[in-house]
Amino acid sequence: MKMRALITGASSGIGRAMAIAMGEKGYELFLVARRKDKLEEVAAQIKNAKVNLIVADVNDPNLPLIISSATGGDIDVLINNAGLALGREKAELGKFEDWQQMIDTNITANFRMVNIILPMMLKKGGGDIINLCSIAGHYTYQGGAVYCATKHAVLAFTRCL
Numbered sequence: 001m002k003m004r005a006l007i008t009g010a011s012s013g014i015g016r017a018m019a020i021a022m023g024e025k026g027y028e029l030f031l032v033a034r035r036k037d038k039l040e041e042v043a044a045q046i047k048n049a050k051v052n053l054i055v056a057d058v059n060d061p062n063l064p065l066i067i068s069s070a071t072g073g074d075i076d077v078l079i080n081n082a083g084l085a086l087g088r089e090k091a092e093l094g095k096f097e098d099w100q101q102m103i104d105t106n107i108t109a110n111f112r113m114v115n116i117i118l119p120m121m122l123k124k125g126g127g128d129i130i131n132l133c134s135i136a137g138h139y140t141y142q143g144g145a146v147y148c149a150t151k152h153a154v155l156a157f158t159r160c161l
Contacts, residue, residue, distance in 0.1 A: 009082030
């Protein structure tokens with residue numbers, strides 16, 4: 001039986017690299033990202049695995065239905081990779097809209113994916129969840145108050161899981 005992995009933020013960076021590496025190992029992949037063209041580029045590089053593209057924003061309120069429908073409720077590995085960093089201003093100069101977008105993407109969407117996938121895993125007896133964080137979840141930097149806070153939240157959530 002093939003292992004099935006869902007990767008958010010799979011169109012670039014670490015998510016892309018994980019998709020390619022797991023594809024080489026023969027995982028059936030469910031790749032989630034907003035940019036269809038970038039997802040198709042990743043899929044074209046994967047030769048040894050079935051690749052399912054899920055073009056969606058991790059902040060889409062319909063994500064639970066989208067994921068459930070695409071996967072049939074069966075995932076062995078979740079790689080929560082989607083995230084972003086906006087702005088490097090001092091807190092008093094920061095844009096609240098940027099902060100909200102980072103909170104929504106880096107924290108809420110990450111937690112939502114666990115909330116969607118974990119019951120599937122428990123029903124089948126197990127699975128693995130990898131929440132990609134950042135060194136910024138451990139160590140702060142000037143101008144990174146909100147980004148560091150979001151990554152620390154993911155770290156704390158993961159430790160509690």
